[in-house]
Amino acid sequence: MALKDRVEAVLNVGLRVPSIMLLDVLYRWDVGSFFQKVQRSSLSNNPLFQYKYLALYLHYVGYILSLVLLTLPRQHLVQLYLYVLTALLLFAGHQISRDYVRSELESAFEGPLYLEPLSMNRFTTALICQLVVCTLCSCVMQTKQIWLFSAHLLPLVARLCLVPLETIVFVNRFAMIFTGLEVLYFLASNLLxxxxxxxxxxxxxxxxxxxxxxxxxxxxxxxxLVLPVLFMCFWLVLFALQIYTYFSTRDKPTSRERLLFLFLTSIAECCSTPYSLLGLVFTVSFVALGVLTLCKFYLQGYRAFMNDNTMHRGMTEGITLLILAVQTGLIELQVIHRAFLLSIILFIVVASILQSMLEIADPIVLALGASRDKSLWKHFRAVSLCLFLLVFPAYMAYMICQFFHMDFWLLIIISSSILTSLQVLGTLLIYVLFMVEEWRKEPVENMDDVIYYVNGTYRLLEFLVALCVVAYGMSETLFGEWTVMGSTIIFIHSYYNVWLRAQLGWQSFLLRRDAVNKIKSMPTATYLQLKRHNDICAICYQDMTCAVITPCSHFFHAGCLKKWLYVQETCPLCHSQLKSQSQPGATAALPLDIPQPPPPPLQLANQNQAGAEPAEPGVCETLRNGPDAGAELNPPQGESAAPSAPSPDPGSEGARSEGWESWQRHAPPRSEQQGDTGSGQPPCAPLPAGPGPPIACSSQQ
Known part of the structure; x- marks a missing residue:
């Protein structure tokens, strides 16, 4: 922003502050009590004070003028202030001329000025002051006709010409009348x-x-109009005047406890009208914005201002202060009671600021723990801020318990501080878990479950604290003093901090349980399936050494898919609905182009010894092991229409045995590959890749 724009912005705010101050004064002014004081004074005979309704109308005219000054465009506002400044300069010239004439009458010296040093000094001083006034008026009005503002020089010219003192008095009056006529002419010419x-x-x-x-x-x-900045400047001016008035009337030094009391009472004095209360609200909002901005800058440096979050603008704290002040009738209380109530409200605002700081720090700290950033300074800043947010709310709760008698409002503040400390503790624990996982050579198993348990623990503690607050509020309402405000706060607290938290926690638990059941119901991919698939996990983009297969025949890491199912119940690739299988161990339908490894020959021999005969001789064996293996393992009994298969050579048999042993070492347990058919027989293996339609494999006892 250029210097000119900054000056214009400052003028836009500074020139409107008097209009807010005038509104505040008019609100404080009681017309009835003012006229009672006038009637008891000597001004009661003045005809201007005989018409009460005229003064009342002028009171409302003052409101209108204040609003006009507030909404006037900046160019016209600057011009208006220049006119007012010119009028003040003319009044100053009138005062200088009148004082000079009075001093000359008191001296009673009518001779030449150079014969009397005191008269010469008075004349020189008055002449210099009048020339300065004329020059300033000419500069402010941007005109070279300096004689328009030189009427107050006439008494000085008359004294220099040795005019009698009685005549100088009439000359001074003529100068005043001439200046007044000039002002009236200017007002009449600009009346429209x-x-x-x-x-x-x-x-x-x-x-x-x-x-x-x-x-x-x-x-x-x-x-x-830049209303937030305008009201903040207005309130800061009021607060500075209040502090100045206090210290200007006291000679003794003030102790630390007295300074705290002075701070609270000064704030209480500066929020006795709606305008000053709005000023306090915007001041608190800007203070909260400054604290949150410093928090972001401390954590991230200048990078924090590139992606600024619009949620952390400090307006939450200001709105909280406004709602509590309106609901408790803060303006109508006496100063002492107002200061006490303000201390409680400010504690609530501080607790809200701490919660906003935690919302800023939490994702940054967790991202720093999960990343591979080795910068010790970044880790120190994150951990130090978390330690501050852990200790300071607990210290604030302790101080509240020490200095105040416990009631429902204070319990809300204490519970908010405790919840902030619990959340920070959970964030630090997760950060430590991330750092431990980073230091280990191998990742920690079930890290997501551990993090879920940590989050669930402090969420449960938050729920218990909120439940205790509601129980205390209900007991205070039933057995103590009942108020509509207290009941409303209890209802809101019960809904948002108890009911919604319980509902969200239960939904999270159900989603997690449903996701675990879905993962268990999906089959585990075998080594050859993964080798044939030859792809990475579509969620984490990492290689797959073990994976589960969805009903839509897509491969994912079990942990990755479980995280996905926590959020939504669709396939990450095709977005089809993923539902739990009716039989948790049943194998899903797999694509035909993914071959399964053949079962070992020993298992087929055991099946034949147990009396399991295929419905069509050699079909299942042929489908499982190929036509050659079927001819070798199950020769036909008696005569067969099909010709006998040639005997395999020993080399191919050894190669098959080696392939089977290699697959057996890499494959998961058979209980995970196949489910129980319920008939006491092992199920058929999936069909190998090959041309032709799929043929179901059946067996009979």
Whole structure:
């Protein structure tokens, strides 16, 4: 932003602060009590104070003028302030001229000025001051006609010409009348300017509303007037004046406890009107924004401002303060009670700021623990901030218990502080688990389950703390003082912090259990299937040494698919619905182009010895082991229409045995490959790849 733009932004805010201060003064001013004081004073005979309703109308006119000053465009506002400054300079010139004439009358010296040193000094001082006033008025009004502002020089010229002192008094009055006529002429010539401005503004407002709507108009005025910064500056001015007034009336040094009390009472004094309360709300919002910005900068440096989160703007803390102040009637309380209530509300705001800091730090700390970043400074910043968020809320809860009597509001603050500490503790534990996994050569088994248990533990503790708060609030409502506000807070707290948390926790548990059941119901891919598939996991993009097969015949790591099923119940590739199998051990239908390894010859021999005869001789064996193996292992009894298969040579038999032993070493247990058929017989192996339609394999006792 250029220097000119910054100056214009400062002027846009600074020139509107007096309008807010005028609104605040008008709100504090009680017209009835003012007229009672006037009637008891000597001003009661003044005709200006005889008309109460006229003063009341002027009171409302002051409101209108304040709103006009607040909404006036910056160019016209600067011009108005220049006119006011010129009027003040002319008034200063009038005061200088009147004081000079009075001092000359008191001295009663009518001779030449050079004969009296005191008269010469007074004349020189008054002349220099009047020349400065005339020059400033000419510069402010941007005109070279300096004689328009030189009427107050007439008494000095008359004194220099040795005019009698009585005549100088009339000359001074003439100068005052001439200046007043100039001001009246200027006002009369610009009498229609406010009307024209109002007409132009009304026309523009109507056009904006017709084209963009009321919401766009409100947003435009909000941005042009910079209301948050404006109210914050107004409140800071009030607070500074309050502190200055206190220290200017005291001579003794103030102790530390007294300073804390002074701080709270000054804040309480500066929120006695709706305008000052809004100023406090926006000030708290900007303070929270500054703290959260410093937190981001401490964790990430300048990179934090590249991807700024719009959720952490400090508005939550300001809105919290506003709601609590309105609901508790903060403005209507006395100063001492207001200071006590403000201390509790500010504790709630601080707890909200700490929670927002945790929301900022939590993903950064966990991402740092899961990454391979070796920077000790980054880890130190993350861990140190987490330790601060762990210790400070607990210390704040301890101080609240020490200085305040326990009630429902304070219990909410303490519970919020405890919950923040618990969340930070869970974040640190997960960070430590990530770092331990990074230091190990091999990944920790079931790391996701461990993290889930850690999160579940502190979520359960959060739920128990919220439940205790609700129980305490219910007991206080039933056996203590019942209030609508307290009951509303209990209801909101019960819904958001108890019911919703319990519902979300139970849903998370059900999703996790359903995901585990689905993974168990899916078959495990064999070594040859993985080799034939020759692909990576579509979720983690890593090679697969073990995988599960979905009903839609896609391969994934079991852990990766389980994480996916925690979120949604569809296949990551084809998005088909994944449902649990009716029989958890049943093998899903596999594509025909993925061959299964043949069963060992010993198993087929055992099946034949047990009396298992195929429905069609040699079909199952042929489908399992190929036509050659079927002819070799199950020769036909008696005569057969089919010719006998040639005997395999020993070399091929040895190669087959070696292949089987190699597959046996890499394959998972057979209980994971095949499910129990329920008939006491082992199921048929899946069909090998080959041309032709699939043929079901059946067996009879």
């Amino acid at each position: 300017v406010p009307y024209n401005l109002a007409k132009t503004a009304y026309r523009e407002l109507v056009q904006v509303v017709e084209v963009y709507g009321l919401l766009a108009l409100g947003m435009s005025l909000w941005n042009q």
